[in-house]
Amino acid sequence: MFTTKRAITAVAVATGAALALAGCAGGETAPAETVDPNEEVTLDLAFWGNDVRAELYNEVIAAFNEEYPNITVNSTFLGFPEFWEKRQTEAAGGNLPDVMQFDYSYLRQYSENGLLLDLGPYLGSIIKTDALPENILDIGVVGDVTTAIPTSTNAWGLYTNPVLLEQAGVEEFAGGTWEEYTTWMGEVTEAAGGEFFGGGDYTGRIQNLELQLRAEGGELFNEEGEPGFDEARLTEFWESGQAIRDGIGVPQQRVEEVAPLGAFDTALTASELTWDNFGSGYLGNLGEGYTELGLVAPPITEEGAKDLYLKPSMLHAIAANTEHPEAAATLVDFLINSPQSGEIFGTNRGIPASETALEAAELDPLSQQIADYEKSIADRLGDAPPVPIVGYGTLEEKFRQLGTELNFGTITVDEAVSQFFAEMDVVLNQ
Structure with a gap:
């Protein structure tokens, strides 16, 4: 089950000080290897985009619910500037959405203020890493802590x-x-x-x-x-x-x-x-x-x-204040790695960073050209800054x-x- 709603109320931009005061570290409890299929969970998912992207998210969430019917995903979207205005207001109040589409330029600010969950304990277990090269995973690291996973790349x-x-x-x-x-x-x-x-x-x-x-x-x-x-x-x-x-x-x-x-x-x-x-x-x-x-x-x-270097077109992150980290990590894994996600989104979010999602995506001629280009510059690709x-x-x-x-x-x-x-x-x- 899923719902999509679009916020229309203008929100004020929170100050950096408010973000810092709202910051809190994630818990130290080791996560479960899998999600309890009998536990009813509701997650909030936020992304920026338009009606086209919203419909694609709806399709992906429907596919996700076929595998995880116990996890209800409520999704909302806004334009890019409004998206970050709302996130900063939520951050000041300590109520960020469980899962967020994330932009690289905001990653350090939110990570250093303790607003994003440390994903390290979930990597290789709930969040599959086999299809994500090390240089891709490193993009989401701030201060030796992985706080986001790239959804797609560009160069x-x-x-x-x-x-x-x-x-x-x-x-x-x-x-x-x-x-x-x-x-x-x-x-x-x-x-x-x-x-x-x-x-x-x-x-x-x-x-x-x-x-x-x-x-x-x-x-x-x-x-x-x-x-x-x-x-x-x-x-x-x-x-x-x-x-x-x-x-x-x-x-x-x-x-x-x-x-x-x-x-x-x-x-x-x-x-x-x-x-x-x-x-x-x-x-x-x-x-x-x-x-x-x-x-x-x-x-x-x-x-x-x-x-x-490869830069993320966008990433996905989990709020440190989430009450359901295992379920949120499961959703992030599906959004990034699943063949269903690759097939449905295609290149709407950029060239998929995950090899499994990329293999399932149908690339138009230009997208294929971009994918081939990124392969062609492999000898010039260094670590991300x-x-x-x-x-x-x-x-x-x-x-x-x-x-x-x-x-x-x-x-x-x-x-x-x-x-x-x-x-x-x-x-x-x-």
């Missing part, structure tokens, strides 16, 4: 537009250094004669700085939340994009004219560095005449470096805004570096 990649490249008469980017990528972009821009551009200024994305730092043996931020770069390194990075800003890349004014869409999915640029799960959105926005995209590995900083620091989203957005100003020419690199480090000082010391 940083370089999307290209084959229609525009054919018009320009330029071959697909064959790989190489960041400088070689810039040169390739310039060839496309010149051949297009102002109709479109080879790409945009990649130094406006903090993920590209992260890739370069990882290739150099560093990280964007370490486990203690300390930055892995200084003012000089950020200056060097932003200065490396000057040639792109001087005419190779799409002008910022042209980008503003097509907002809220981007330059790539409006055919203003022939390439875009981004997460590989953005492909379906790009195809949908490009519309008629576009049936495929190119997807290749990002430029290389150091040959043989493990600069790429530490879970994002609290406030990472704020810094990512500030980085993007400063990149936009650099493209407009309204700020110098030195001024941008100074502003970013001032913002970072506030975020890291709040």
